[in-house]
Amino acid sequence: MLDSLTTEARNPASEMLDALSPTEIVNLINAEDAKVATAVGEQSAAIAKAIETISLRLASGGRLIYFGAGTSGRLGVLDAVECPPTFNTDPSMVVGLIAGGFDALTCAVEGAEDNPQLGEADLKSIGLTAQDAVVGIATSGRTPYVLGGLEYAREVGAFRVGLACNRDAELTTRCEVNIIPVVGPEVLSGSTRMKAGTATKMVLNMLSTGVMIQLGKTYGNLMVDLRATNTKLMARAARIVSMTTQLSQERAQQLLKDCNGEVKTAILSFHSGHPPDAARKVLHSCKGQLQQALATKEPS
Structure with a gap:
């Protein structure tokens, strides 16, 4: 055989x-x-x-x-x-x-x-x-x-x-x-x-x-749903937030900290002006799709 x-x-x-x-x-x-x-x-x-x-x-x-x-x-x-x-x-x-x-x-x-x-x-x-x-x-x-x-x-x-x-x-x-x-x-x-x-x-x-x-785990070609469990990934998360918001690395890191390390929440919070909890609510209503969430004006 x-x-x-x-x-x-x-x-x-x-x-x-x-x-x-x-x-x-x-x-x-x-x-x-x-x-x-x-x-x-x-x-x-x-x-x-x-x-x-x-x-x-x-x-x-x-x-x-x-x-x-x-x-x-x-x-x-x-x-x-x-x-x-x-x-x-x-x-x-x-x-x-x-x-x-x-x-x-x-x-x-x-x-x-x-x-x-x-x-x-x-x-x-x-x-x-x-x-x-x-x-x-x-x-x-x-x-x-x-x-x-x-x-x-x-x-x-x-x-x-x-x-x-x-x-x-x-x-x-x-x-x-x-x-x-x-x-x-x-x-x-x-x-x-x-x-x-x-x-x-x-x-x-x-x-x-x-x-x-x-399933909405990316934004363009960025891994916006990564889990920052080590120094390298924490740096990558901050870099992604910085690239998508034009914030400095320091401000991106602070925004991430305010959003419990959640990259998508941080990006949406910055662009929408929503506080982290409201940004999470929008993301949830959009099934995690960041592109769709960015087009949504208010949390439902």
């Missing part, structure tokens, strides 16, 4: 890999990596469709849930945990599950990916509902853990997205939208942490960022 997968095939360009110099290795890997963006771009329509539907689910109180095994699972967890600091989301809004649980993030858990019941059990453990959207991530397209989870998600009525890097992936029969960037054989045969992993990360970046834009 593995012999039929593109990601397991031997790459003709790297058959003499162990005879190459470090410079030649770097150039070869770079040349192969250059193919990834094209493969992902060919899936733009499917990615956009997934963003559209996932956004509607989250806007109605649902969640986005990534699940996979090995590198696929780790990348899903990574994307999920980056959403709260970047977009100030509740940690329960975007969830990452990996076959074998937390230990599998740093160590291989033998056999975890081979059990379809574990995929179902993990989704049950977080109370999957019909409001939710799931993204089953499996480079091969046939990982039993992912297939089992997708079957359960179908029973529940959750929106299902499949992400794989092989044509005719088995998971496509279980999903409503399928994203299949075919990146070709790896430089190191079967090492799908390479091009396939890069493609997966690119797609997940697009999904979560696109969804959060739809």
